[in-house]
Amino acid sequence: MKQTYRKRAALFEVKKTILVVDDEPINRDILSAILKEDFEVIEADDGKVALDILLKEEQKIDLVLLDVFMPYDGREVLKQRQQNPKLKKVPFIVCTSDKNIEKECFHLGVNDFVKKPYENPDIIIARIKRMIELYEDRSILKEVKREKLTNFYNREFFKKYAQQFDSLYPDLKKDMVALSVNRFRLINELYGRDFGDKVLLAITSTLNKHLENCRAIIGKDGGSTFIVYSEHKDSYEDLVKEINASIKNIGGIGISIRAGVYPFVDPDMDKEIVIDRTEDTMDSSINDYSKKITIYNEEKQAKTLHLEELVNNFEQALDEEQFKLYFQPKYNITGEKPSLTSAEVLVRWISPKFGFVNPGEFINLFEENGLISQLDSYIFKKAAMYMGEWKKKYGKAIPLSLNLSRVDIYRPTLVEDIIELVDSNGVPRKDYFIEITESAFVEDAKEVIPVITKIRNSGFKVEIDDFGSGYSSFGALADLPFDVLKIDMQFIKAMDRNPKVRDIIKMIINLSKTMDTITVAEGVETKEHYEFLKESGCDVIQGYYLSKPLPLEDFVKLIEKEFN
Ligand code: C2E
Ligand code: CA
Ligand code: CA
Numbered sequence: 001m002k003q004t005y006r007k008r009a010a011l012f013e014v015k016k017t018i019l020v021v022d023d024e025p026i027n028r029d030i031l032s033a034i035l036k037e038d039f040e041v042i043e044a045d046d047g048k049v050a051l052d053i054l055l056k057e058e059q060k061i062d063l064v065l066l067d068v069f070m071p072y073d074g075r076e077v078l079k080q081r082q083q084n085p086k087l088k089k090v091p092f093i094v095c096t097s098d099k100n101i102e103k104e105c106f107h108l109g110v111n112d113f114v115k116k117p118y119e120n121p122d123i124i125i126a127r128i129k130r131m132i133e134l135y136e137d138r139s140i141l142k143e144v145k146r147e148k149l150t151n152f153y154n155r156e157f158f159k160k161y162a163q164q165f166d167s168l169y170p171d172l173k174k175d176m177v178a179l180s181v182n183r184f185r186l187i188n189e190l191y192g193r194d195f196g197d198k199v200l201l202a203i204t205s206t207l208n209k210h211l212e213n214c215r216a217i218i219g220k221d222g223g224s225t226f227i228v229y230s231e232h233k234d235s236y237e238d239l240v241k242e243i244n245a246s247i248k249n250i251g252g253i254g255i256s257i258r259a260g261v262y263p264f265v266d267p268d269m270d271k272e273i274v275i276d277r278t279e280d281t282m283d284s285s286i287n288d289y290s291k292k293i294t295i296y297n298e299e300k301q302a303k304t305l306h307l308e309e310l311v312n313n314f315e316q317a318l319d320e321e322q323f324k325l326y327f328q329p330k331y332n333i334t335g336e337k338p339s340l341t342s343a344e345v346l347v348r349w350i351s352p353k354f355g356f357v358n359p360g361e362f363i364n365l366f367e368e369n370g371l372i373s374q375l376d377s378y379i380f381k382k383a384a385m386y387m388g389e390w391k392k393k394y395g396k397a398i399p400l401s402l403n404l405s406r407v408d409i410y411r412p413t414l415v416e417d418i419i420e421l422v423d424s425n426g427v428p429r430k431d432y433f434i435e436i437t438e439s440a441f442v443e444d445a446k447e448v449i450p451v452i453t454k455i456r457n458s459g460f461k462v463e464i465d466d467f468g469s470g471y472s473s474f475g476a477l478a479d480l481p482f483d484v485l486k487i488d489m490q491f492i493k494a495m496d497r498n499p500k501v502r503d504i505i506k507m508i509i510n511l512s513k514t515m516d517t518i519t520v521a522e523g524v525e526t527k528e529h530y531e532f533l534k535e536s537g538c539d540v541i542q543g544y545y546l547s548k549p550l551p552l553e554d555f556v557k558l559i560e561k562e563f564n
Contacts, residue, residue, distance in 0.1 A: 014164045015040045016132055017059060021050040021074070022067035022095070027116075031065060031095075034121040039128070047072035051080060054087055062132050064092045065114070068101055078108035091131045147220040149197055150204040155227070158219025159271045162229045165217055166267040172215065173232035176262040176274050178282040179203070179243065181255060182289055184224035191251060199247050199255055200224060206246045210239050225282075227275055229265075236261055240292050258285050262296040277301060307365050310354070314371050317351060318378060324348045325382055327400070327555035329547045330520065333534045338546060340562045342399035344435070344522075345383050346549045347375065363405070372405045381421050384432070386552070388425030394563050401433035401463060406440035409447055415454045422460075429459035433484065436462065438470030441480060453481045463520070467508065474511060484540075485512040489523025492543075495532070506536045513537065 017040040020031045025045070032041045042059065044050040047070050054061055068074035074094065081087040091111045095118075096102060102113055112131055114124050145157045153161060166174070181187065181199060188196040207218055207226060216230035240259050247255045260282025265274050277296060284304075285291040317323060326346045331338035349357035366372040383400050391397045408414055422432050434455055440448050441464065456462050463484035468491055487508055494501040505521075512519040521533050524543030533541055550558065 014161050015168065016062040017042060018128065019044060019050060019053060019061045019064045021045075021047065021064060021070070021077070023070040024067070027067065027095075030118055034118060034124060035128075038125055046070055047074055047077040050077060051087075054090065055084075061090055063128055063135075064090055065128075066092055066094050066110075068094060068096050068098075068105070075104065075108060078105060078110060082109055089135075091135045093128065093131065149200055150220050150226075152204070152218045152220040152226065155219060155221045155275070158217065158221070158227060158229070159275070161217050162271045165215075165229060169215065169231075170267065174265050174267075175230055175232050175236075176265050176278040177228040177230060177236060177239075178221075178260045178275070178278040179207075179226045179228070179240070179257050180259075180279075180282060181224040181247070181257050182286075187253075187255065191253070195251060196224075199250055202246045202250060203243050203257070206243045207239075210242055221275070221279070225279065227278070232264060236293055244292075256289060256292075258282055258289075258291070259293045260284070260296065261293060280304070310357070310362055310365060311369060311371070313351065313353060314366070314375075317349060318374060322349055322351050323375060323378060324350050324551065325379060325386070326549040326551055328542055328549035329555070329558060330401075330540050330542045331546050332539060333530065333541050334539055338530075338541070340558065341540060342401065342431075342433070343555065344401040344542060344549075345379060345403070347379055348549075367405055367407050370407060372407050373411055376403075376405055376408050377417065380418060384421045384425045384427055387427045387431065390556075390559065391426060394559065396563070397428055397431040398559055398563075399431040399433060399461075401435050403465070404434050404436045406436070406444055406448065409440070409444070409451045414451065415458060418455065418460065419458055430461060433461045433463055435465040435486065437465045438467050438488075440470075442470045442476075449481065456481045456483070468504075477511070478515065482517060484518045484520055485515075486520040486522060487538075489521075489543075492521055492523045492525075492529055495529065502532065502536075505533075509536050509538050 015038070018035055019042050020028050020035070021044045022028045022031070023045050028043045028045070032043065035041050039062075042053065042061070044053055047066075049072075050064065050066070053059075054064070066074045066077060078092065078094075081092065088109075092109075093112045093114055094102070094105045094110045095114050095116050096105070097116045105113070112127060114127060118124060145154065146152060147154050152158075162176075181203070184196065184199075187199065203226060207228070211218065211228065211230065214230055216228055219227040219229075221227050236259060240257065244256050247257070260278050260280070262274055262278040262281065280301065281294050281296045284300075285294045324347070326348050327343040328346055329340050330342045330344065332341045347359050349359075349362060351357060363372065366375055380402055383402055387397055387400060411417070418432070418434075419429075422429055434452075436448065436452060441452075452462055461484065462482040463486050464480065464482045465486050466488040467485050468488040485508070487505060491501055491505050491508075495505065509519050518539045519537075520540040520542060521529075521538050522542040524530055524533065524541040524545045526545055529543070530541060530545055547558075
């Protein structure tokens with residue numbers, strides 16, 4: 001019996017749950033013994049208790065076996081059921097040997113009867129199964145549990161059954177697997193839906209066949225995504241290979257799938273999250289058809305999620321002024337003692353959610369999705385405002401350097417915007433320095449040079465940042481529009497390890513002198529750095545040796561001390 005049931009089910013089917021209601025413990029025991037192979041059994045010793053269980057819905061009851069003579073009478077339960085649509089959804093079988101009672105119960109809407117005493121277990125089981133099927137077929141018409149084409153569970157039911165799968169096999173190690181057809185939407189568009197369906201059906205039958213002897217449940221999550229919750233396997237290579245073989249030749253256009261695996265699912269984790277993560281893992285290789293299976297990697301995933309969160313919080317952070325300007329002083333070292341000349345503005349994100357975030361974490365990210373433009377606009381504006389305030393207060397402007405992203409270059413009104421905000425704050429344009437990294441100059445020369453030239457011709461100063469990292473030829477340097485050359489801090493770092501680097505630094509400083517530009521060294525961390533740079537004729541230094549980037553209040557204190 002059990003064997004054939006298994007076979008028909010092929011894959012894992014959740015056991016149906018039967019509520020046995022009888023006040024005689026012995027009757028409950030007998031029924032439980034008969035049913036427990038094929039069903040989950042819950043017992044209630046009274047009609048009232050049964051109603052409680054049914055209405056609470058902590059567990060889905062698929063059928064009720066009801067005794068009649070109990071302190072809270074079975075007929076009373078049936079009467080309640082007639083008035084409650086929720087209870088009507090569950091089939092009721094009454095256990096009795098009394099013909100009159102049968103008649104009465106029949107009028108109360110009962111679905112079937114089994115005879116007491118329980119002499120023929122097989123018949124009881126068959127009746128119960130038939131009744132459940134009948135009811136399910138009825139309810140399927142109302143709530144769609146399976147996807148039409150593949151007959152796999154939809155996401156909602158898949159989740160439910162995955163949960164039940166866990167309670168049924170609590171000690172079994174399980175994996176969540178997601179599979180999707182590469183470029184499925186395109187395939188559908190180019191070759192039509194019927195063609196797409198053919199592909200999905202081929203995958204369906206391969207999945208069914210491959211997982212036949214496995215404890216697994218299969219779901220379909222929209223579009224072309226299949227989800228499998230299965231007992232753990234060391235590898236899904238074979239499965240993916242088989243599926244790919246089964247679809248490769250459909251229409252002769254070389255179709256393939258990608259897969260994501262979340263191994264050893266923690267049964268306590270919300271299935272919604274597990275499925276999402278598995279699908280995200282699968283999609284991480286969406287543009288790489290050579291990568292067939294991607295295994296979930298907690299660290300990587302956490303990082304991706306973190307970046308996503310940063311992006312999602314951007315607008316609010318900007319509104320709430322969570323982005324703060326820090327100021328790293330730059331010192332002129334051509335005199336006897338270093339003297340404060342200006343500062344570089346460096347952004348910090350001080351977030352109630354993430355704490356103190358360094359630009360290293362988000363500048364690249366915001367460059368990728370274009371948010372950097374909004375951020376830089378904000379920083380540029382704030383900087384001009386502070387400069388205006390200080391000029392009023394101290395009688396002279398303190399020059400500031402602003403970092404311009406290469407993405408900003410593509411904003412058509414960039415130069416006009418900068419002019420507007422600098423002029424409107426009464427700041428001399430010559431005190432407003434724009435830093436742009438050398439690699440942007442070199443790699444996007446065609447777009448960058450005209451804009452930077454315009455900035456410079458408008459009276460602002462331009463610094464080439466990270467010089468030496470972008471491999472521009474020294475010859476080409478002469479044609480670039482800039483006023484300050486900032487040596488890449490890697491050279492200063494490397495100086496300690498490799499004495500030859502000192503020669504390179506000297507060469508850059510001399511090069512800068514021949515072009516009449518000011519040389520700045522950043523990342524100056526030690527007295528030794530400072531002395532070497534001073535000796536070599538470097539004009540300005542910036543680095544932890546003299547000062548870290550400072551928050552507004554500290555920088556204001558510093559300028560008051562220096563300028564008053
Ligand atoms: P950068 O323009 O090369 O800025 C110099 C970086 O070196 C800063 O890192 C600064 O804090 C750090 N630094 C300063 N002195 C020392 C030192 O002595 N030793 C070492 N090891 N490091 C030092 P930060 O602030 O994390 O900024 C990183 C990068 O983010 C910047 O590199 C810049 O490219 C970008 N960035 C920062 N603020 C902005 C901004 O407002 N807009 C744009 N577009 N980019 C920004
Ligand atoms: Ca910079
Ligand atoms: Ca730099």
